[in-house]
Amino acid sequence: MKTTLINKWNIITRFAIKNASLITITFLTGLFYNVLTILIPISIGKFYELSFDFSSHRLAAFKFIPYMDAKDFKSFILFFTILVLLRLFFEYLNRYGIGLTGERFSKSLRERLFNNQLQIHMGIYDSKGIGKYLLRYSGDLKSIQNYMKNGLIRFIQDIVLLCIVIIAIGYFDPLLALLITGCLLASSVLLWILNKALYKASLERRNSRSGMLSFVNTRLRGIITLKAFNKYQPETKRYKKRSDNLYDIGKRYTQIVSLLQAMIPAITYGMLGVIMFYVFSSTQKATNTLGVSSLLVLILLIISILPVLRRSLRVSIVWKLGSISFIKLIDILTLPKENELSFKQLSFKDEEIIFKDVDFEYPNTSKPVFKDLGLSISPKSTTLFQGKSGAGKSTFVRLLLKLMSPTNGHISFGNHCCSELSEKTIRKNVAIVSKDFPLYGKDVYEALVYNRKESNKEKAKFLLEHLQQFEDEKNQLQLDSKIGDLGNNLTSGQQKILMYCRALLTKKPILILEEPLKELNTQTQKLLLQMLKSIQDQKTLILLDDHKVKGFDIDKVHYL
Numbered sequence: 001m002k003t004t005l006i007n008k009w010n011i012i013t014r015f016a017i018k019n020a021s022l023i024t025i026t027f028l029t030g031l032f033y034n035v036l037t038i039l040i041p042i043s044i045g046k047f048y049e050l051s052f053d054f055s056s057h058r059l060a061a062f063k064f065i066p067y068m069d070a071k072d073f074k075s076f077i078l079f080f081t082i083l084v085l086l087r088l089f090f091e092y093l094n095r096y097g098i099g100l101t102g103e104r105f106s107k108s109l110r111e112r113l114f115n116n117q118l119q120i121h122m123g124i125y126d127s128k129g130i131g132k133y134l135l136r137y138s139g140d141l142k143s144i145q146n147y148m149k150n151g152l153i154r155f156i157q158d159i160v161l162l163c164i165v166i167i168a169i170g171y172f173d174p175l176l177a178l179l180i181t182g183c184l185l186a187s188s189v190l191l192w193i194l195n196k197a198l199y200k201a202s203l204e205r206r207n208s209r210s211g212m213l214s215f216v217n218t219r220l221r222g223i224i225t226l227k228a229f230n231k232y233q234p235e236t237k238r239y240k241k242r243s244d245n246l247y248d249i250g251k252r253y254t255q256i257v258s259l260l261q262a263m264i265p266a267i268t269y270g271m272l273g274v275i276m277f278y279v280f281s282s283t284q285k286a287t288n289t290l291g292v293s294s295l296l297v298l299i300l301l302i303i304s305i306l307p308v309l310r311r312s313l314r315v316s317i318v319w320k321l322g323s324i325s326f327i328k329l330i331d332i333l334t335l336p337k338e339n340e341l342s343f344k345q346l347s348f349k350d351e352e353i354i355f356k357d358v359d360f361e362y363p364n365t366s367k368p369v370f371k372d373l374g375l376s377i378s379p380k381s382t383t384l385f386q387g388k389s390g391a392g393k394s395t396f397v398r399l400l401l402k403l404m405s406p407t408n409g410h411i412s413f414g415n416h417c418c419s420e421l422s423e424k425t426i427r428k429n430v431a432i433v434s435k436d437f438p439l440y441g442k443d444v445y446e447a448l449v450y451n452r453k454e455s456n457k458e459k460a461k462f463l464l465e466h467l468q469q470f471e472d473e474k475n476q477l478q479l480d481s482k483i484g485d486l487g488n489n490l491t492s493g494q495q496k497i498l499m500y501c502r503a504l505l506t507k508k509p510i511l512i513l514e515e516p517l518k519e520l521n522t523q524t525q526k527l528l529l530q531m532l533k534s535i536q537d538q539k540t541l542i543l544l545d546d547h548k549v550k551g552f553d554i555d556k557v558h559y560l
């Protein structure tokens with residue numbers, strides 16, 4: 001089986017390769033923007049020279065830049081305006097590029113995540129709760145997007161800018177450049193130590209937040225019971241306990257983040273102090289060669305990199321939060337998925353369904369549902385599985401559809417063993433009418449023909465009208481009738497009729513009917529029995545019920 005290594009860097013690299021042109025353009029515009037950021041203070045030094053009729057050999061070295069060598073104010077103003085406009089243009093392009101990269105990264109991840117979530121094995125949903133998988137990742141995607149935008153692209157650009165500025169400062173005063181580099185390294189070490197504490201607090205906060213979302217999701221799904229049984233108070237109490245806990249965790253997190261954020265300006269201003277002291281003491285020396293215009297350039301350069309410095313020192317928060325979210329995302333992406341085997345266009349219309357020595361036990365339970373279950377269902381026969389509630393009828397269907405796999409033993413369709421068939425291959429052969437598989441879609445037509453193929457519309461309309469002929473007129477549905485969330489707007493009788501339509505509109509050779517006649521009025525029952533009888537010799541019918549089912553010609557009964 002093909003296994004792909006999934007880790008943070010693998011995800012980032014694959015994205016970078018796929019979006020190489022966008023990322024390259026973003027970096028290039030960033031580079032131009034950085035160079036312009038540095039040229040502006042240098043040009044202000046030039047302005048000073050023009051104003052005070054002063055000339056420094058250091059600034060003269062920049063005259064290779066077009067217009068930098070301006071001899072009069074008119075050409076200087078032109079040069080300065082061009083610089084500012086170009087900076088505006090490249091800053092816009094660069095910010096747009098970074099933002100777009102972040103959006104694309106987040107888009108590709110959320111689509112991959114959704115696709116994976118749909119393919120996770122049912123057993124995992126059962127043991128973890130669907131809500132946990134659906135709700136909690138929006139925050140994670142946001143921090144991952146931030147990681148890409150600010151933690152990687154902008155950070156690399158900032159480091160490039162810092163290097164260029166330090167080189168430029170080094171040109172004016174090499175010792176000063178060395179001093180700034182030393183200060184930067186020392187502050188990074190200090191922040192790195194503080195960040196270790198931040199990691200733990202961020203993780204706790206993220207987990208507690210997602211736990212809260214999951215809690216709310218469960219309560220909202222069960223809201224009707226909660227209301228009917230007056231459960232407001234106990235649930236509010238439970239929520240408050242969790243909320244208090246999240247508050248405490250949030251307090252700890254905020255303490256660390258506040259300390260970190262307060263330290264960053266302190267560190268940058270401390271650095272500025274050291275630099276000012278150095279500049280002051282060097283201007284006092286007789287050997288000082290720094291002109292006033294160069295000094296002005298130096299100060300402006302340092303001021304222009306202060307926000308970049310702050311951002312770079314703060315980046316570790318972005319890294320920590322992003323890394324935690326990456327871990328959570330990768331947890332989902334690496335869960336066992338369905339359909340890892342390739343799809344085969346196989347028809348099981350003439351295949352016997354065989355269960356051989358099948359054991360099945362739900363995870364975290366001690367009692368097996370099936371032990372050594374052995375049976376066979378002939379093709380195009382009608383079989384009833386009869387068993388009281390909890391006997392394992394739904395579990396049997398889940399095994400047949402490969403929604404679950406047996407703990408031991410084999411299930412096969414003729415010579416095709418289920419363990420070697422992709423889920424899709426099996427499910428292409430089985431249609432089902434059961435409350436365990438609710439209606440899905442926004443209106444009747446979507447619930448019946450999910451792919452909305454126009455060619456199926458007439459058939460759907462005809463079958464729906466046919467099956468509803470004995471229903472009260474006010475209860476009759478049209479193709480465009482809204483069905484509500486999972487058919488919640490419909491009566492159980494209407495749902496059953498739609499489930500029959502959904503199943504009968506497919507050409508699938510195996511038809512599973514759970515409690516086939518329940519919820520239907522007597523005339524509709526008769527109508528359905530007639531229809532099913534007419535297809536009994538073409539399809540394998542599997543009926544599931546607590547009792548005997550009257551009206552069908554049943555070939556075999558299995559008691560569960």
Ligand SMILES: Nc1ncnc2c1ncn2[C@@H]1O[C@H](COP(=O)(O)OP(=O)(O)OP(=O)(O)O)[C@@H](O)[C@H]1O
Pocket residue numbers: 126362363365369387388389390391392393394395396
């Ligand atoms: N997700 C699950 N996790 C743990 N145990 C489960 C799970 N689903 C079902 N069971 C247990 O497995 C056994 C068989 O359940 P199953 O739903 O298959 O019975 P059934 O015959 O379909 O019942 P009913 O007719 O009431 O739907 C029961 O004891 C049930 O409690």
